[in-house]
Amino acid sequence: xxxxxxxxxxxxxxxxxxxxxxxxxxxxxxxxxxxxxxxxxxxxxxxxxxxxxxxxxxxxxxxxxxxxxxxxxxxxxxxxxxxxxxxxxxxxxxxxxxxxxxxxxxxxxxxxxxxxxxxxxxxxxxxxxxxxx
Amino acid sequence: xxxxxxxxxxxxxxxxxxxxxxxxxxxxxxxxxxxxxxxxxxxxxxxxxxxxxxxxxxxxxxxxxxxxxxxxxxxxxxxxxxxxxxxxxxxxxxxxxxxxxxxxxxxxxxxxxxxxxxxxxxxxxxxxxxxxx
Amino acid sequence: xxxxxxxxxxxxxxxxxxxxxxxxxxxxxxxxxxxxxxxxxxxxxxxxxxxxxxxxxxxxxxxxxxxxxxxxxxxxxxxxxxxxxxxxxxxxxxxxxxxxxxxxxxxxxxxxxxxxxxxxxxxxxxxxxxxxx
Amino acid sequence: xxxxxxxxxxxxxxxxxxxxxxxxxxxxxxxxxxxxxxxxxxxxxxxxxxxxxxxxxxxxxxxxxxxxxxxxxxxxxxxxxxxxxxxxxxxxxxxxxxxxxxxxxxxxxxxxxxxxxxxxxxxxxxxxxxxxx
Amino acid sequence: xxxxxxxxxxxxxxxxxxxxxxxxxxxxxxxxxxxxxxxxxxxxxxxxxxxxxxxxxxxxxxxxxxxxxxxxxxxxxxxxxxxxxxxxxxxxxxxxxxxxxxxxxxxxxxxxxxxxxxxxxxxxxxxxxxxxx
Amino acid sequence: xxxxxxxxxxxxxxxxxxxxxxxxxxxxxxxxxxxxxxxxxxxxxxxxxxxxxxxxxxxxxxxxxxxxxxxxxxxxxxxxxxxxxxxxxxxxxxxxxxxxxxxxxxxxxxxxxxxxxxxxxxxxxxxxxxxxx
Numbered sequence: 001x002x003x004x005x006x007x008x009x010x011x012x013x014x015x016x017x018x019x020x021x022x023x024x025x026x027x028x029x030x031x032x033x034x035x036x037x038x039x040x041x042x043x044x045x046x047x048x049x050x051x052x053x054x055x056x057x058x059x060x061x062x063x064x065x066x067x068x069x070x071x072x073x074x075x076x077x078x079x080x081x082x083x084x085x086x087x088x089x090x091x092x093x094x095x096x097x098x099x100x101x102x103x104x105x106x107x108x109x110x111x112x113x114x115x116x117x118x119x120x121x122x123x124x125x126x127x128x129x130x131x132x133x
Numbered sequence: 134x135x136x137x138x139x140x141x142x143x144x145x146x147x148x149x150x151x152x153x154x155x156x157x158x159x160x161x162x163x164x165x166x167x168x169x170x171x172x173x174x175x176x177x178x179x180x181x182x183x184x185x186x187x188x189x190x191x192x193x194x195x196x197x198x199x200x201x202x203x204x205x206x207x208x209x210x211x212x213x214x215x216x217x218x219x220x221x222x223x224x225x226x227x228x229x230x231x232x233x234x235x236x237x238x239x240x241x242x243x244x245x246x247x248x249x250x251x252x253x254x255x256x257x258x259x260x261x262x263x264x265x266x
Numbered sequence: 267x268x269x270x271x272x273x274x275x276x277x278x279x280x281x282x283x284x285x286x287x288x289x290x291x292x293x294x295x296x297x298x299x300x301x302x303x304x305x306x307x308x309x310x311x312x313x314x315x316x317x318x319x320x321x322x323x324x325x326x327x328x329x330x331x332x333x334x335x336x337x338x339x340x341x342x343x344x345x346x347x348x349x350x351x352x353x354x355x356x357x358x359x360x361x362x363x364x365x366x367x368x369x370x371x372x373x374x375x376x377x378x379x380x381x382x383x384x385x386x387x388x389x390x391x392x393x394x395x396x397x398x399x
Numbered sequence: 400x401x402x403x404x405x406x407x408x409x410x411x412x413x414x415x416x417x418x419x420x421x422x423x424x425x426x427x428x429x430x431x432x433x434x435x436x437x438x439x440x441x442x443x444x445x446x447x448x449x450x451x452x453x454x455x456x457x458x459x460x461x462x463x464x465x466x467x468x469x470x471x472x473x474x475x476x477x478x479x480x481x482x483x484x485x486x487x488x489x490x491x492x493x494x495x496x497x498x499x500x501x502x503x504x505x506x507x508x509x510x511x512x513x514x515x516x517x518x519x520x521x522x523x524x525x526x527x528x529x530x531x532x
Numbered sequence: 533x534x535x536x537x538x539x540x541x542x543x544x545x546x547x548x549x550x551x552x553x554x555x556x557x558x559x560x561x562x563x564x565x566x567x568x569x570x571x572x573x574x575x576x577x578x579x580x581x582x583x584x585x586x587x588x589x590x591x592x593x594x595x596x597x598x599x600x601x602x603x604x605x606x607x608x609x610x611x612x613x614x615x616x617x618x619x620x621x622x623x624x625x626x627x628x629x630x631x632x633x634x635x636x637x638x639x640x641x642x643x644x645x646x647x648x649x650x651x652x653x654x655x656x657x658x659x660x661x662x663x664x665x
Numbered sequence: 666x667x668x669x670x671x672x673x674x675x676x677x678x679x680x681x682x683x684x685x686x687x688x689x690x691x692x693x694x695x696x697x698x699x700x701x702x703x704x705x706x707x708x709x710x711x712x713x714x715x716x717x718x719x720x721x722x723x724x725x726x727x728x729x730x731x732x733x734x735x736x737x738x739x740x741x742x743x744x745x746x747x748x749x750x751x752x753x754x755x756x757x758x759x760x761x762x763x764x765x766x767x768x769x770x771x772x773x774x775x776x777x778x779x780x781x782x783x784x785x786x787x788x789x790x791x792x793x794x795x796x797x798x
Contacts, residue, residue: 014295029280122275
């Protein structure tokens with residue numbers, strides 16, 4: 001199994017619903033340092049898992065949708081708690097769509113798995129990983 | 134697969150038995166930076182893997198048993214070399230017990246796996262990972 | 267010159283006024299990983315710069331004032347852009363007050379300088395440093 | 400599953416063939432920070448995954464083959480693009496050979512898997528992982 | 533004293549002249565993770581040390597001159613050993629020129645100092661710092 | 666001002682005297698990740714602050730004196746609390762002696778300052794810095 005990871009970051013505001021969230025029920029925010037890990041069984045003919053420049057671009061474009069936003073006001077997240085683990089899954093969906101749709105180039109279609117990790121601080125992070133095939 | 138990780142740290146003294154340990158046969162010590170990773174297949178109804186505040190608390194409580202201790206004098210470890218990998222397994226057992234016993238809240242019972250990593254320095258670390266179901 | 271640093275973290279929401287801020291004029295947020303560095307010329311009689319446990323407590327208490335808050339709604343910051351560098355200075359003031367007022371213990375009064383660093387992401391951070399004497 | 404990781408680093412020059420590499424087609428170089436992760440199901444009788452001192456030595460020796468070299472001039476890599484993911488696989492092969500051949504000591508023969516990660520910068524890294532049995 | 537730091541990275545090839553360099557006399561390369569720290573005594577009217585977006589742009593543009601290059605072939609470095617500390621000084625000159633020339637915006641002219649750090653690996657880095665006034 | 670830093674690490678046991686230390690009065694230990702920063706005003710004729718290989722060797726040799734030791738039993742530290750800040754000063758003395766005595770090579774005599782940082786965990790570190798001239 002080969003894996004390639006690229007890192008980017010995003011800053012957002014949001015609040016949570018539910019007593020379990022304690023003070024995080026108030027409007028606050030986070031910086032997420034994001035790692036997108038692309039997986040495949042064999043390298044392509046160029047010796048690559050995926051074009052690393054394209055991987056950086058696609059990740060950067062995907063997070064523009066939430067960059068400097070208040071997630072509480074985005075219809076896409078209506079009724080949901082945009083926890084770190086929830087956002088990892090949400091971003092997974094967007095990158096999986098790119099991989100399958102050719103946005104990551106011809107080699108992107110050969111990817112077998114994807115793992116997205118969001119670091120909300122130096123002491124807490126969450127990820128979502130699933131197969132692409 | 135979803136994963137949530139929280140980080141804490143602990144300082145201990147110990148020594149090792151066996152020629153393979155070389156100078157580490159003498160009484161010395163370590164700071165372990167500890168990552169506890171909680172795994173589950175689906176998020177709970179709050180959009181969580183596990184209550185992150187509770188996860189920090191339970192990890193912090195579990196490591197109190199060894200904090201600022203000389204492990205050579207703890208009956209619990211009698212006859213064992215408390216290597217980094219051994220302690221990762223030991224801490225796994227304590228946190229698994231909490232997850233199964235409700236110490237991590239109702240959602241904690243839905244966890245499917247647990248991975249404990251102890252970083253003994255910037256250039257060496259060890260982990261133990263196993264299913265909870 | 268001796269220096270001791272302790273680290274903590276906080277999550278907030280805010281927005282900025284001024285065209286220079288571009289998309290950051292919208293309501294967004296940040297995780298700040300915070301390093302508080304305490305300086306003195308000589309160690310105290312215990313061999314310390316300052317009681318490290320107390321340093322962690324005082325830093326943790328100081329940041330409670332903004333934890334999980336929308337800074338736009340805090341009268342304390344009214345009319346100001348709560349940039350990373352601004353907040354470093356603000357936190358410096360609160361910790362300096364503690365040092366001078368005895369909140370960091372008797373040795374805290376012997377501190378000669380203080381530097382506060384706020385990391386807003388893996389690629390950007392700001393600090394404010396000044397003498398305490 | 401137990402895992403032990405040791406870290407080392409190496410500096411090399413190389414160039415890539417293929418339009419997909421853009422400016423990286425020119426002769427350039429990289430520092431790779433390398434993590435070698437050794438896996439096994441059970442600890443040995445000393446409480447170890449593998450002798451950590453030996454693990455550091457074997458990793459350090461393996462990377463001497465490329466340290467301070469221009470990989471374009473090494474017959475071993477002739478005709479190949481020595482991408483980060485390619486080099487992760489190449490190093491995997493060398494360490495697997497050591498594990499199977501006794502170079503990691505008697506316990507090294509009990510290893511069940513190996514994962515090699517090369518970090519080419521703070522925002523990009525690649526790994527190769529496979530079973531040893 | 534206020535300080536703001538932004539981070540970027542670059543990959544280059546080069547070789548060194550002189551027996552003191554040992555194996556680094558051969559053509560090899562490095563990834564430099566680069567921190568540019570901007571200093572000033574007071575914040576500007578927006579509450580800034582310098583426009584952080586512009587700081588990232590100016591740093592990124594400055595390092596394009598060496599990105600994916602073999603420094604041995606650049607007339608600019610002819611006869612010099614492009615050590616990490618040498619390159620920190622070289623980059624300092626380019627960013628100082630931008631600050632003084634208005635490339636960092638009106639507030640950039642108010643900067644009082646600049647420090648450039650190049651990390652060549654996880655265990656070695658070098659910096660050059662000097663006043664801008 | 667030029668600065669070059671090299672990193673190493675050491676594991677020790679010790680205990681502290683004084684109520685202020687709380688549970689750290691018991692025998693425990695620490696991993697110290699150590700950064701030695703060498704300072705000078707101008708580069709030498711090779712373009713160096715100091716020979717980086719020699720810097721790594723000299724730092725590594727200096728810390729052998731305490732590696733895998735119980736500091737409570739070392740006459741050198743008799744009656745002292747070997748706090749992180751104390752040890753930073755102690756190591757400073759040993760490296761300063763090397764710099765002045767030629768142990769860091771001819772260029773080592775041109776160093777103007779030295780700063781030693783010991784990281785005792787991911788959330789606490791201490792340093793001692795002083796001029797060499």
